[in-house]
Amino acid sequence: xxxxxxxxxxxxxxxxxxxxxxxxxxxxxxxxxxxxxxxxxxxxxxxxxxxxxxxxxxxxxxxxxxxxxxxxxxxxxxxxxxxxxxxxxxxxxxxxxxxxxxxxxxxxxxxxxxxxxxxxxxxxxxxxxxxxxxxxxxxxxxxxxxxxxxxxxxxxxxxxxxxxxxxxxxxxxxxxxxxxxxxxxxxxxxxxxxxxxxxxxxxxxxxxxxxxxxxxxxxxxxxxxxxxxxxxxxxxxxxxxxxxxxxxxxxxxxxxxxxxxxxxxxxxxxxxxxxxxxxxxxxxxxxxxxxxxxxxxxxxxxxxxxxxxxxxxxxxxxxxxxxxxxxxx
Amino acid sequence: xxxxxxxxxxxxxxxxxxxxxxxxxxxxxxxxxxxxxxxxxxxxxxxxxxxxxxxxxxxxxxxxxxxxxxxxxxxxxxxxxxxxxxxxxxxxxxxxxxxxxxxxxxxxxxxxxxxxxxxxxxxxxxxxxxxxxxxxxxxxxxxxxxxxxxxxxxxxxxxxxxxxxxxxxxxxxxxxxxxxxxxxxxxxxxxxxxxxxxxxxxxxxxxxxxxxxxxxxxxxxxxxxxxxxxxxxxxxxxxxxxxxxxxxxxxxxxxxxxxxxxxxxxxxxxxxxxxxxxxxxxxxxxxxxxxxxxxxxxxxxxxxxxxxxxxxxxxxxxxxxxxxxxxxx
Numbered sequence: 204x205x206x207x208x209x210x211x212x213x214x215x216x217x218x219x220x221x222x223x224x225x226x227x228x229x230x231x232x233x234x235x236x237x238x239x240x241x242x243x244x245x246x247x248x249x250x251x252x253x254x255x256x257x258x259x260x261x262x263x264x265x266x267x268x269x270x271x272x273x274x275x276x277x278x279x280x281x282x283x284x285x286x287x288x289x290x291x292x293x294x295x296x297x298x299x300x301x302x303x304x305x306x307x308x309x310x311x312x313x314x315x316x317x318x319x320x321x322x323x324x325x326x327x328x329x330x331x332x333x334x335x336x337x338x339x340x341x342x343x344x345x346x347x348x349x350x351x352x353x354x355x356x357x358x359x360x361x362x363x364x365x366x367x368x369x370x371x372x373x374x375x376x377x378x379x380x381x382x383x384x385x386x387x388x389x390x391x392x393x394x395x396x397x398x399x400x401x402x403x404x405x406x407x408x409x410x411x412x413x414x415x416x417x418x419x420x421x422x423x424x425x426x427x428x429x430x431x432x433x434x435x436x437x438x439x440x441x442x443x444x445x446x447x448x449x450x451x452x453x454x455x456x457x458x459x460x461x462x463x464x465x466x467x468x469x470x471x472x473x474x475x476x477x478x479x480x481x482x483x484x485x486x487x488x489x490x491x492x493x494x495x496x497x498x499x500x501x502x503x504x505x506x507x508x509x510x511x512x513x514x515x516x517x518x519x520x521x522x523x524x525x526x527x528x529x530x531x532x
Numbered sequence: 533x534x535x536x537x538x539x540x541x542x543x544x545x546x547x548x549x550x551x552x553x554x555x556x557x558x559x560x561x562x563x564x565x566x567x568x569x570x571x572x573x574x575x576x577x578x579x580x581x582x583x584x585x586x587x588x589x590x591x592x593x594x595x596x597x598x599x600x601x602x603x604x605x606x607x608x609x610x611x612x613x614x615x616x617x618x619x620x621x622x623x624x625x626x627x628x629x630x631x632x633x634x635x636x637x638x639x640x641x642x643x644x645x646x647x648x649x650x651x652x653x654x655x656x657x658x659x660x661x662x663x664x665x666x667x668x669x670x671x672x673x674x675x676x677x678x679x680x681x682x683x684x685x686x687x688x689x690x691x692x693x694x695x696x697x698x699x700x701x702x703x704x705x706x707x708x709x710x711x712x713x714x715x716x717x718x719x720x721x722x723x724x725x726x727x728x729x730x731x732x733x734x735x736x737x738x739x740x741x742x743x744x745x746x747x748x749x750x751x752x753x754x755x756x757x758x759x760x761x762x763x764x765x766x767x768x769x770x771x772x773x774x775x776x777x778x779x780x781x782x783x784x785x786x787x788x789x790x791x792x793x794x795x796x797x798x799x800x801x802x803x804x805x806x807x808x809x810x811x812x813x814x815x816x817x818x819x820x821x822x823x824x825x826x827x828x829x830x831x832x833x834x835x836x837x838x839x840x841x842x843x844x845x846x847x848x849x850x851x852x853x854x855x856x857x858x859x860x861x
Contacts, residue, residue: 234580238763239686240617240747241584241676246575251563254658255570256673258628260665288569299587299671329583336589337667342628344585344673347570357568418569434567 219333222310223298225318229325230294242329244295246348253347253354255285261339266382271309273398274341275316280402281421282345283324284471287407288419290355291347293326298343301336324404353411355475360416360435364476366500367414367485369403371396372424373460374449376467393451400471409488410475417475423466428474428509435476438505443513443520447497458519465511465523476502548662551639552627554647558654559623571658573624575677582676582683584614590668595711600638602727603670604645609731610750611674612653613800616736617748619684620676622655627672630665653733682740684804689745689764693805695829696743696814698732700725701753702789703778705796722780729800738817739804746804752795757803757838764805767834772842772849776826787848794840794852805831 220237228236235243246252259278261267279296286293298317321328326345374396381389382397403419410417416431424446432439446464453460477485482498489496500512511523549566557565564572575581588607590596608625615622627646650657655674703725710718711726732748739746745760753775761768775793782789806814811827818825829841840852 234680235683235685239683240614241582241620241683243580243582243618243683245580245680248577251572251574252581252675253570253572254624254626254673254675256626256628256659256661256671258630258661258663258669258671260630260663260669263664285569289572291570295583297583297585297673299585301587301589301669330585332585332587334587334589334592336592336669338665340587340589340630340665340669340671342585342587342669342671344583344626346581346583351563351574354564354568354570354572356564 253291271312272316275313283402298331357434360476373463375469414475432507441500582620600641601645604642612731615676627660686763689805702792704798743804761836770829
């Protein structure tokens with residue numbers, strides 16, 4: 204595709220590639236990595252290949268001056284989170300990157316952040332594409348595997364299942380608001396919720412035999428849970444008093460805190476349904492993995508809809524009815 | 533990733549998605565398509581998964597006012613071409629698209645062009661991402677399969693192999709030059725070389741048991757053949773008089789025509805090596821598929837390098853020594 208790319212720019216292309224040269228290959232199933240027309244990998248017999256893709260645009264999905272190490276982490280994290288939400292084991296990914304200029308320090312930090320997370324999850328970079336653009340654009344496609352039929356889909360929730368979420372909700376959106384409002388000292392742990400989310404890969408794997416439906420909370424609980432309810436053709440009742448929130452949110456006025464927890468995107472926690480018989484197993488799993496798992500409600504028969512409930516502040520509930528997730532576009 | 537996406541924009545996102553809703557699924561191996569956190573497909577037992585990815589940026593890889601139907605075709609074609617260059621069977625692809633605005637007519641034409649080619653190759657759209665950006669950016673990741681060990685790599689050329697190319701070379705680059713210079717009536721067939729390239733998928737499959745090394749000519753013969761020679765640690769001698777060119781190029785001064793044929797990108801023809809014992813088989817294959825296959829030279833022992841030869845215009849050869857492919861960046 205490069206006849207349109209205009210003038211040759213010497214060794215810059217090779218320079219960029221050197222930052223994305225992965226030193227160690229983790230997956231024996233990867234047969235051919237970067238360097239040919241395509242990469243080759245094997246999926247174990249009886250397993251399905253799981254694929255997800257995300258496109259991140261500067262100024263829309265991240266600040267143009269975002270710390271490159273964190274950005275490298277996050278770009279891969281959001282894709283790993285999609286695999287986690289299926290209950291899949293990560294295998295490999297491709298990276299496409301369009302850059303306005305070649306900044307060696309930026310590339311070194313970005314790739315370091317990305318490869319550190321890739322190594323944690325034994326996920327190999329097996330291909331990519333690099334080009335110039337006015338805006339920084341990062342495209343990652345990720346591949347995982349799971350036994351055929353083991354994927355935890357959005358459509359599997361049953362009437363009377365508990366609704367659970369991992370970790371805390373709303374922190375990423377609150378951190379974003381503080382940063383956008385020029386608050387100088389955003390608490391570090393809160394900032395990490397936005398800038399360095401932890402994909403719940405091990406949790407997703409462990410939930411394969413427990414959860415009936417699952418997704419990751421990227422657009423806000425309200426909108427994302429509605430995806431599960433529509434796919435499963437169920438309603439849900441959610442107890443607002445039980446929503447797990449970071450400490451900083453708990454100090455806000457109740458309604459404001461709930462708004463972040465219910466509509467805030469970018470948390471990358473798992474939201475899933477499971478029968479009540481799994482409560483003990485989930486408590487044990489939470490302890491074993493060191494990840495909070497909170498039961499926030501119940502699915503019910505009925506047209507897809509969320510009923511918000513609260514003992515502490517029932518007067519707030521009327522204002523929550525039209526809260527939905529942010530729109531991607 | 534949408535907390536950063538700012539205000540909600542009603543149903544535009546849903547609107548875009550409707551254009552990328554594939555009506556017919558072609559591949560029984562696709563178990564889950566668009567609509568969950570990830571897609572699921574199976575790779576047949578004993579087969580490898582083949583993956584390639586390309587990122588196309590407006591103004592760099594295509595004109596901002598490019599006809600959307602042709603652009604949809606080309607965005608998928610360049611990815612299919614990568615699979616063809618491995619000898620792989622297409623299976624599925626993901627599409628990420630960042631748009632400056634929502635233009636229904638544009639989306640309808642773009643998706644029509646893309647789906648028409650997808651149907652030709654029974655290649656299913658199984659996932660994607662849509663967002664806003666200042667520049668139009670199109671990212672496709674494509675998946676195929678082939679029997680384990682059957683991939684035609686760049687590294688397999690042997691000393692004394694013939695060097696072959698399919699179709700013609702240089703037409704796309706010539707068409708681009710004419711268009712950029714404001715020439716009003718670029719011949720239709722020449723324009724198609726640039727705007728609607730034909731990925732050589734069936735040819736790639738048929739070459740599995742014939743070719744020793746292969747790639748697709750996307751950056752110009754000189755640069756691309758050098759990739760094969762470096763990977764195979766061989767030199768090559770190329771007969772310029774034998775370079776297959778479109779009629780329009782044959783009318784140009786010889787050196788200018790050769791420059792297009794040797795350095796012009798975007799042709800998406802296959803360049804491959806094969807032992808001389810395969811000449812009859814390749815002639816038969818050319819007839820059977822209705823695709824020209826031209827023997828243009830020979831690999832030789834030696835450090836990776838191309839020696840250009842000509843009976844008709846040996847005086848031109850000195851000027852060709854530093855012709856290489858365009859640089860992507």
